[in-house]
Amino acid sequence: MQDKMIARAKELLRDGAVNRVLGWKTGEFVYDITPAVFTSAEELDRDFVFDAFTAANLSKYLVKESKKEGKVLAFLKPCDSYSFQQLIKEHRVDRENVYIVGIPCEGKVDIEALKARGISGITAIEETADAVTVKTVYDEDITVAKQDVLFERCVNCKSKKVVICDEMLGENGEIVDSDRFDAVAKLEAMTPDERFAFWQNELSRCIRCNACRNVCPACTCEKCVFDNVNSGVEHKVAANSFEESLFHIIRAYHVAGRCTDCGECSRVCPQHIPLHLLNRKFIKDMNELYGEYQAGADTETRPPLVNFSMDDCEPSIVYQRGGNA
Amino acid sequence: MQVENKEFKPLIVAFCCNWCSYAGADLAGTNRLNYPADVKIIRVPCSCRVNPMFILRAFQRGADGVIICGCHPGDCHYTTGNYYARRRMTALFSMLDYLGIEKGRTRVEWVSAAEGQRFAETMNSFVSTIISLGENKRLEDLRCKTK
Numbered sequence: 001m002q003d004k005m006i007a008r009a010k011e012l013l014r015d016g017a018v019n020r021v022l023g024w025k026t027g028e029f030v031y032d033i034t035p036a037v038f039t040s041a042e043e044l045d046r047d048f049v050f051d052a053f054t055a056a057n058l059s060k061y062l063v064k065e066s067k068k069e070g071k072v073l074a075f076l077k078p079c080d081s082y083s084f085q086q087l088i089k090e091h092r093v094d095r096e097n098v099y100i101v102g103i104p105c106e107g108k109v110d111i112e113a114l115k116a117r118g119i120s121g122i123t124a125i126e127e128t129a130d131a132v133t134v135k136t137v138y139d140e141d142i143t144v145a146k147q148d149v150l151f152e153r154c155v156n157c158k159s160k161k162v163v164i165c166d167e168m169l170g171e172n173g174e175i176v177d178s179d180r181f182d183a184v185a186k187l188e189a190m191t192p193d194e195r196f197a198f199w200q201n202e203l204s205r206c207i208r209c210n211a212c213r214n215v216c217p218a219c220t221c222e223k224c225v226f227d228n229v230n231s232g233v234e235h236k237v238a239a240n241s242f243e244e245s246l247f248h249i250i251r252a253y254h255v256a257g258r259c260t261d262c263g264e265c266s267r268v269c270p271q272h273i274p275l276h277l278l279n280r281k282f283i284k285d286m287n288e289l290y291g292e293y294q295a296g297a298d299t300e301t302r303p304p305l306v307n308f309s310m311d312d313c314e315p316s317i318v319y320q321r322g323g324n325a
Numbered sequence: 326m327q328v329e330n331k332e333f334k335p336l337i338v339a340f341c342c343n344w345c346s347y348a349g350a351d352l353a354g355t356n357r358l359n360y361p362a363d364v365k366i367i368r369v370p371c372s373c374r375v376n377p378m379f380i381l382r383a384f385q386r387g388a389d390g391v392i393i394c395g396c397h398p399g400d401c402h403y404t405t406g407n408y409y410a411r412r413r414m415t416a417l418f419s420m421l422d423y424l425g426i427e428k429g430r431t432r433v434e435w436v437s438a439a440e441g442q443r444f445a446e447t448m449n450s451f452v453s454t455i456i457s458l459g460e461n462k463r464l465e466d467l468r469c470k471t472k
C-alpha cells in the first residue's frame with residue numbers, strides 16, 4: 001500500500017494537480033508516527049510511511065492546510081473521512097483546495113498493547129489481514145493476532161467506508177455492525193456510586209495536557225473556553241480527585257452531535273483515560289432520544305443539538321430512564 | 326468543647342428566563358408567597374441562554390442545586406429557545422447522571438409569568454429535594470470556592 005501511495009502522490013505532484021502531500025512520517029521510533037507535509041518526490045521516497053502504526057487522523061490538519069496557496073493531497077482512512085466531511089458541514093475547510101485519496105483500513109496497532117505483551121525495541125512492523133509481525137532490536141520476529149493489539153476504536157470499528165474522496169486507492173469498505181455502545185451500557189447499569197467511583201478513578205489521572213482537545217478534529221475553535229484565564233482553574237493543580245470533571249464534561253459536550261467517534265482523543269491520552277466512553281454516552285443518548293445520527297456521514301442533516309421537535313422528551317426523563325437509581 | 330449543630334443551608338442557583346419565570350418570581354414576591362431565601366435567582370434573557378458551563382461553574386463554586394426555569398414550550402419569547410434548551414439540558418443531565426452525580430441536583434421547570442404560586446411551589450419542592458440530598462461534594466472545585 002505504501003508504495004502505491006507514494007507512486008500516486010508523485011504522479012499528482014508531477015502533474016501539478018497538487019503542490020504538497022499530507023501524510024505520515026516516522027519519528028524517532030517506527031511506532032512514533034507523526035503527520036507531515038511533503039513537497040517533493042525525494043521527500044516522499046525518503047520519509048513517507050503507511051503501515052499498521054500510521055493511526056493519526058489527518059483531517060484536522062486540513063483546516064489550516066486548505067487555507068494555504070494551492071491544492072493539497074490528503075490520504076484519508078474511513079475514520080478520517082467522516083471527520084473531514086463533518087468539517088465541510090461546519091464550513092471549517094475549503095473542499096476545493098483538497099484532493100482526497102481514500103485508503104482502506106484494516107485497523108491500527110496500539111503500541112501500548114504491544115508493550116503490555118512484553119514486546120519492546122520494535123524496529124519494523126508488517127501486517128496481514130489478521131496478524132502483525134514485528135522485528136525487534138533483539139533479533140526477534142514476533143507474530144501476534146491483530147485483534148489483540150488494535151486500538152479500541154478499531155476493535156469496535158463503526159465503518160470501513162470512506163465517505164468522501166476524489167479517488168479510492170484500493171477497494172472501499174462498508175459500514176460495519178459494531179458493539180461500540182456496550183461499554184457505555186455496562187456503565188449505565190451500575191449504581192450511581194459505582195459510576196462515580198469509576199469516573200473519579202479515571203478522571204483523577206488527567207494531567208490537563210489538553211492533548212485530547214488539541215488532536216480532536218471536532219475541536220477547531222480559534223479560542224477555546226479552557227484557555228480562559230478568568231476561569232479560576234488556569235494553571236492550578238487539582239485539589240481533589242474529581243476537579244477535572246468540568247473539563248471533561250464540557251469537552252465532550254462541545255463535540256456532542258459533532259463527534260464522529262474517530263477515537264483520536266482516547267488514542268493520544270498519555271494517561272489512558274477512556275474518553276470515548278464520554279463521547280459515546282452523548283452519541284448513544286441522542287440516538288435513543290432523537291433518532292439515529294452519525295456525525296460526518298453526510299453534509300445535509302441537522303445535528304441533534306441544533307435541532308428540536310415539539311414533542312421532545314423533558315429533561316426529567318433522565319431520572320426515569322433505565323439504569324440504576 | 327462546644328459542638329455546633331449547624332443546620333444544612335443549601336445554596337440554590339435558579340436561572341430564570343426574563344419573560345416568564347423571572348416575572349413569575351416577581352409575582353410570587355408581590356403576592357407574598359414564601360420560598361426559601363437560599364434560592365439565588367440569576368436572570369437570563371431566555372432559557373436557551375443557559376450554557377451547560379454556567380451550571381457546572383455554579384456547582385464548582387459551591388451551589389448544591391441548580392434549577393433552570395423558562396417559558397412553557399411553545400411560549401418562548403424567542404419562539405424556539407426553550408426547545409433547544411430542553412434538548413441541551415436533557416443531554417447534560419444524562420451525562421451528569423452517567424458520572425454518578427446524584428439525580429435531582431439539577432432540574433428544569435417551565436413557569437409562566439402568571440404562575441407565581443407555581444414558582445413558589447417549584448422552589449420549595451426543589452429546595453427540599455436538595456436538603457435531602459445534602460451538600461454537593463461531587464462537583465465542587467476547591468480551587469474556585471471562595472469560602
Ligand code: SF4
Nearest residue numbers: 216259262263264265
Ligand atoms: S471527541 Fe474524540 S472521538 Fe470524537 S471527534 Fe474528537 S477526537 Fe474523535
Ligand code: SF4
Nearest residue numbers: 206207209210212269
Ligand atoms: S489527553 Fe488525557 S491527560 Fe491530557 S487532558 Fe486529555 S484526558 Fe487529560
Ligand code: FES
Nearest residue numbers: 342371395396402
Ligand atoms: S424567552 Fe423564556 S424560555 Fe425563551
